[in-house]
Amino acid sequence: MNSLHPARRPKCIATVCLSGTLPEKLEAAAAAGFDGVEIFENDLLNFDGSPARVRQMAAELGLAIMLYQPFRDFEAMPGELLARNLARAERKFDVMAELGVEMVLVCSNVQDIAIDDPARSADDLRQMAEAAARRGLRVGYEALAWGRHTRTWRQAWQIVRQADHPALGLILDSFHTLSLGDTLDGIHDVPADKLFFVQFADAPKLSMDVLSWSRHHRNFPGQGDLPVTDFARDLLAAGYTGPLSLEVFNDEFRSAPARLTALDGMRSLRWLESEAGGAELPAAAQFEGVDFLEFAVDAAAGRELETRLRALGFILAGHHRSKAVDLYRQGGVNVILNMEQDSAASEHFQLHGPSVCAIGLKVDDAERAMTRARELCAQEWRGPVGPTERSIPALRAPDGTLLYLIDDREADRSIYESDFVLHPGVQDDAAGWASIDHVAQALPAHRLDSFVLFYRAVFGMHAEAVQEIADPYGLVKSRAMVSPDRNVRIPLNVSESGRTATGRFITAYAGSGVHHIAFRTERLFETIEAIDRGAACLQHVPENYYDDVAARLGLDDALLTRLHDDGLLYDRDPHGDFLHAYTEPFRERFFFELVQRNGYLGYGAANAAVRMAVQAQLSRGATTSADH
């Protein structure tokens, strides 16, 4: 058994995880801090340079070549094919010698003609190992989940054990084991020095054949749904001391910028190693909720947004001590409008127009959370701070939004008291807003895995199940990231279509960012009375919606009439019910949602289609009038 926190293991990534040419892949892996790479054979074949040149490039970048792969369909072939396969192996050993790589991955035979005879497989692999050993090389044998006869690591281990050659060992792959619903139970029976190499991949749970699932939908640990951390924990407990490597086949990774993918890979492995008890990371933050939202605006957008906020019951609560920044407040909700020139906010405004540029998150220990974030490759941010103002640790979310981590433990006053001149004695809780319920982000579809990993690893959030929502112009998928105590909720919305609400946002906004913010009250009917509903809320919920919700959920007439008259939407889950309404979008950038959740856990996905239909209508209206 290892001690719980030994030195960190070398980190490795297979070239097939990354987009581009072989030199581009190597550069990206080195830039993300990997110690080594697996060379995926096709990347070498398509490279117009010798294996020796690849060895030199890797060495110059400080990368070890840790594995050459795959060598396919070798063992237990009929007749004279063994001789041909051994000859083929010798040619690959030539390439490996030139590359300077010591280990080759042999994956279990998938050919129909392969013979179902583990003893024969063992014998063939022993011969290959003997040939490898003569040249100082080693052979790792891996069970493919769809192998012809060898599909589990236990079967592969029986063969390796029987072959009993020092140059032959086992290669494990989390996907091949976990995709079959298998575990590493029994791995302690394998001597640690026979665990030659381990490849990690996660994947979303999909009901499809395992080959297609593997070839197109793998992703990095922390991005999918497989119990990869259990796998890693069992493996380290079994005494594995080799590199932690990533092997992912993913259609989106193939076309994504290699450097971003490599950085996600490094974040994934560091998180995985910590979750598996192989290295220590500071614990994730305990969240106490969303403390404030900050909008980047110019003077005109600021006035327009102020009108919207006042309609929702907000009042001006103070001015920043040193910057052109206003604080609006209502009950437990703080909204900051930042009009400061030459600031991070003004840069954000130039790029995206009026929009959320920062989110303040209340945490138990900001320093600990920042240390964890730094170790998980998050980008820290520091802005200018006035003399009496508080310096608040901040990092960038993957969409560039600033995330401030606010921790009042050692402060004698709140950040609002330290940084703002507050208007005393203002009554600011008439509308009854209790908190910011959720902050939804829209992002391009291919970025979802990356965002999920960020919030899961850096902040310890849970990824909820993907919801599918039918926008009139295409499908929108939504996956909420939620802090363990549920007081920070960040739904992530993606759409393959550019014509949906999400797609239109990404075009208008020129990237990914916050596209809606939900304020929560414990008594929505009273809140609606207290605010300027006509100015605040989206009208035109179709009558047909109420007819259906009444038939579907069997609502009593009094509630139905009340919902209908106030233009509210309604949903119910096993935990409780949910009342909500929306505002009109603010210049195709964002909108507000008004919610009351009585134990309900979701986000009203059942009503999203009707909301999107109304918003699409409004947006078409706006486009049409703009055209005239």
Added chain:
Amino acid sequence: MNSLHPARRPKCIATVCLSGTLPEKLEAAAAAGFDGVEIFENDLLNFDGSPARVRQMAAELGLAIMLYQPFRDFEAMPGELLARNLARAERKFDVMAELGVEMVLVCSNVQDIAIDDPARSADDLRQMAEAAARRGLRVGYEALAWGRHTRTWRQAWQIVRQADHPALGLILDSFHTLSLGDTLDGIHDVPADKLFFVQFADAPKLSMDVLSWSRHHRNFPGQGDLPVTDFARDLLAAGYTGPLSLEVFNDEFRSAPARLTALDGMRSLRWLESEAGGAELPAAAQFEGVDFLEFAVDAAAGRELETRLRALGFILAGHHRSKAVDLYRQGGVNVILNMEQDSAASEHFQLHGPSVCAIGLKVDDAERAMTRARELCAQEWRGPVGPTERSIPALRAPDGTLLYLIDDREADRSIYESDFVLHPGVQDDAAGWASIDHVAQALPAHRLDSFVLFYRAVFGMHAEAVQEIADPYGLVKSRAMVSPDRNVRIPLNVSESGRTATGRFITAYAGSGVHHIAFRTERLFETIEAIDRGAACLQHVPENYYDDVAARLGLDDALLTRLHDDGLLYDRDPHGDFLHAYTEPFRERFFFELVQRNGYLGYGAANAAVRMAVQAQLSRGATTSADH
């Protein structure tokens, strides 16, 4: 039994097939010539207008509302739920009366609590049918492939038969039957007047759970892999006389322009009805090969392309009688360069730059083929014709490329003799080009189904299996459309990534079009000797490629040396082998391929990755030098 060719059946489409708001969907269905629509309930719920308003819109567009759907989870529920469900049905009957639709679709119950008791299901459905009949309405019962207890049409029929109510009948759906591997065997036992309605959908063969497959990947008959024509034939033979309707859930359809989708739907149903023997269409053309390719160029591009063609052995064979058009020839291959101002070609050039604007296809009977094309909603094209020139029937491919149909049966001379002043006595077969082997088109990924249907329905081509090719910057999928005698081959290439060769083409070309053309010889080594290989062919095939192909296919050294020295690629399938080479891309628009196929049936997909890697390198080189 019906006669073989009765009057055509009414055509219907479910609103869920089409993108947009309900009014947009109705307009698209009417514009494509549909007789009616199924109203999918959510489209009504999200519409801000009464059911009566929908009835009026449909009537104004000449559309009947043929079905209201779905009504879910009705039958065989425990306890007091039947009463609640009957009350729910009454509310939907109110909506149907206002809509003016006579039939509702009840799909089989999927709830875990549903009781496994066909007699109970029959009893419940009889009560609902009785309630419907009181209002002059009818109920159609459909088995969902993933229903809790009722999954096949035979089970649904036993329930309908037992209920024995005139207002209750069966609704069939080709997807629900075919996705289970089931057929309509035994459908003759169902009285024709109990076959209330039929919905058609096709789908690609995917190994995934049937619910996800159904919700996201259905497509129109002729776009997928299911035996939908057998299903339709069995159905018509059983005496079904109702509408042919389409019900497709497809993520890409949800965001595609509704009018294009509706037109594809109409093409699909007309083709299906004909294939099923329910209506007659002229037979598809018998192809005799690709007769010519026409490039739209300006003077400069024309000179550059001429240089390329001369390097490949082509010579100038003639000038057009009335237009600025040149004919280049080599063996059996004709290439036309069109520089005519104010022509279809010059329009094409304005839009796409130098590129293929027309393809001449040799057919047995051009008039018959054109009549078929017209009936299948293809767009006919007529250009200006000089006094002694031949008028050639033409239509537009889905990418706008003109397809000329050439039929020399009644002509006393070829189109080259009638339209061109030929240079007599020119020796033009030195290079040994025998024919145009294939013409590949690149298209946006979401257009593939539409293109497949066009070539399959209009030209009777087969769709080959999808090949996946790893471009360094993303996945490319290729599906070849091939005429029955294999002398016209049109590979269709798509990529979700904008960074692949296919993606870069679509950006540079501003749309879909021809991106490579393969010339075929029976003796490639000799052809290579006869042409200017240095100018014509792509150099830099990596050495690593030859090392691998030798190890993988066990090539003898003489062949290997020859391939290597000539820079040729090699592949093999069970039918024969394949030698090929590529030219450098012409301004990111297209390239030529040089092929010899000795019985081989494919397109060298195994070598596409290495070709794309070299081309990506060239393209990066071009970009990089342009940057300096």
